[in-house]
Amino acid sequence: MALPLKAAHASETEDFESSRNIVKFTVFKGSDQNHAQKAELASFEEALLPHLDAAHNLARWLLRNEQDAQDVVQEAYLRAFKSFSGFHGSNGRAWLLTIVRNTSYTLLKKNRAADLTTTFDEEIHAPGHESVSPATILENSENAELIREAMDELPVQFREILVLRHLEGLSYKEIADIAQIPPGTVMSRLSRARTELKEYLAARISKDK
Amino acid sequence: MNCEEATKLMDGYLDGELDPMTSQKIEQHLRDCRKCEQAYEAHTALTHAISRGAPYYKAPAELRQRVQSSLRDAVGVRASRSAARENHASLTSRWAKRRPVLPEIPWNWLALAAAIILAAIVASSFLPRLRPPTSDQFLATQLIASHVRSLMADHLTDVASSDQHTVKPWLDTKLDFAPPVVDLSSEGFPLIGGRLDYLDNRPVAALVYGRRKHFINLFVWPAASDEAKAPKTITREGYQLLHWADSDFNYWAVSDVNVNDIQLFKQQFETRTPRH
Numbered sequence: 001m002a003l004p005l006k007a008a009h010a011s012e013t014e015d016f017e018s019s020r021n022i023v024k025f026t027v028f029k030g031s032d033q034n035h036a037q038k039a040e041l042a043s044f045e046e047a048l049l050p051h052l053d054a055a056h057n058l059a060r061w062l063l064r065n066e067q068d069a070q071d072v073v074q075e076a077y078l079r080a081f082k083s084f085s086g087f088h089g090s091n092g093r094a095w096l097l098t099i100v101r102n103t104s105y106t107l108l109k110k111n112r113a114a115d116l117t118t119t120f121d122e123e124i125h126a127p128g129h130e131s132v133s134p135a136t137i138l139e140n141s142e143n144a145e146l147i148r149e150a151m152d153e154l155p156v157q158f159r160e161i162l163v164l165r166h167l168e169g170l171s172y173k174e175i176a177d178i179a180q181i182p183p184g185t186v187m188s189r190l191s192r193a194r195t196e197l198k199e200y201l202a203a204r205i206s207k208d209k
Numbered sequence: 210m211n212c213e214e215a216t217k218l219m220d221g222y223l224d225g226e227l228d229p230m231t232s233q234k235i236e237q238h239l240r241d242c243r244k245c246e247q248a249y250e251a252h253t254a255l256t257h258a259i260s261r262g263a264p265y266y267k268a269p270a271e272l273r274q275r276v277q278s279s280l281r282d283a284v285g286v287r288a289s290r291s292a293a294r295e296n297h298a299s300l301t302s303r304w305a306k307r308r309p310v311l312p313e314i315p316w317n318w319l320a321l322a323a324a325i326i327l328a329a330i331v332a333s334s335f336l337p338r339l340r341p342p343t344s345d346q347f348l349a350t351q352l353i354a355s356h357v358r359s360l361m362a363d364h365l366t367d368v369a370s371s372d373q374h375t376v377k378p379w380l381d382t383k384l385d386f387a388p389p390v391v392d393l394s395s396e397g398f399p400l401i402g403g404r405l406d407y408l409d410n411r412p413v414a415a416l417v418y419g420r421r422k423h424f425i426n427l428f429v430w431p432a433a434s435d436e437a438k439a440p441k442t443i444t445r446e447g448y449q450l451l452h453w454a455d456s457d458f459n460y461w462a463v464s465d466v467n468v469n470d471i472q473l474f475k476q477q478f479e480t481r482t483p484r485h
């Protein structure tokens with residue numbers, strides 16, 4: 001009689017132990033997950049928060065409105081964080097700017113379709129007359145207000161490519177990835193953007209005179 | 210180089226994005242042509258004007274806080290599904306309140322679409338070694354673009370020689386691998402030269418072969434060990450792309466020759482390349 005009792009007692013103890021283990025395990029698992037998420041957030045912030053200025057600058061130029069730019073940047077960071085586990089590259093800035101750009105265009109499409117219709121056709125737009133000299137451009141280059149206004153008047157694709165090239169200093173390859181155009185198009189679009197800007201500047205300078 | 214070509218390439222020259230040979234031709238043209246030089250100076254002046262005059266909109270401090278706190282929320286959200294849904298709903302409704310034209314459902318679909326596009330970009334640019342077979346299409350686009358560019362921009366070869374013993378050492382010094390180079394003149398595919406190119410996020414060797422009046426670009430770069438070995442053909446926009454790999458290298462032949470010619474080319478190339 002003594003033996004079975006002992007056995008029963010032993011098995012009870014075991015059950016108790018194992019269920020306690022399960023409880024412990026669950027608790028650990030929960031805190032591990034929490035910990036992993038915090039670690040992921042930390043590495044995300046370390047990789048991408050340094051590019052907050054670049055993100056804001058691009059959104060601000062594309063949307064020409066501070067409130068919209070901030071909304072888009074916030075949304076873009078959330079989207080980026082959601083897909084961060086799939087990001088293994090070294091170029092965090094280009095990756096983030098791609099998301100900022102897409103988020104900006106989504107907003108433009110929804111709210112300001114008119115902004116997007118002032119697009120251009122690289123074939124139809126033939127270069128116009130060049131009435132402003134390099135010297136005149138250089139004389140006016142410190143006039144920030146003039147440059148900003150002229151750039152703001154350009155179609156969004158031109159503004160975008162000028163900002164990526166001149167304010168972010170990105171390569172054609174990076175620009176092609178961000179703007180989702182073939183690498184061969186980057187050069188021709190930059191060329192058109194500069195020609196167009198030159199004409200806007202020429203018009204403004206001659207109006208001011 | 211004429212004015213039309215110079216105008217087309219001028220901005221690439223200005224941005225330092227052209228290869229040395231084309232840059233030299235542009236320089237020569239700018240020395241000779243007052244009108245193009247003037248246009249070039251105007252674009253140079255513009256780039257200075259933008260860099261100096263255009264404001265760089267730095268993020269205000271409150272935006273940093275806003276972004277960080279929304280990220281904290283997102284992490285909290287993941288702990289529980291229902292909380293996630295609630296939080297997401299509150300976020301979208303906040304958006305919707307401020308921007309009534311942004312309804313909830315399309316936003317989600319757009320987010321999904323954006324995620325898919327992003328995943329494709331990320332996968333193709335950052336995970337070349339884990340490339341799923343479907344992203345061959347993306348690579349194919351790059352390959353065709355490289356092939357077309359090589360014919361268009363007057364930049365078929367960096368080293369023009371039908372002598373494999375000239376082309377091979379040249380490529381070996383420029384790359385961190387030594388691609389096989391063979392002349393196939395007797396097989397009807399004369400070697401024209403070699404070129405450096407950039408594909409799949411790495412410098413690659415481009416060998417240029419002739420076939421009657423056509424050109425074949427053969428792109429070569431080291432193979433990842435887990436790469437699929439089965440040859441495959443892709444036909445796109447009138448171009449034939451043929452891919453194969455051996456134990457050391459990936460090969461992509463791109464041309465507008467017919468499919469038989471490109472298959473024949475592969476056979477001849479393989480027969481003449483030393484086996485490993």
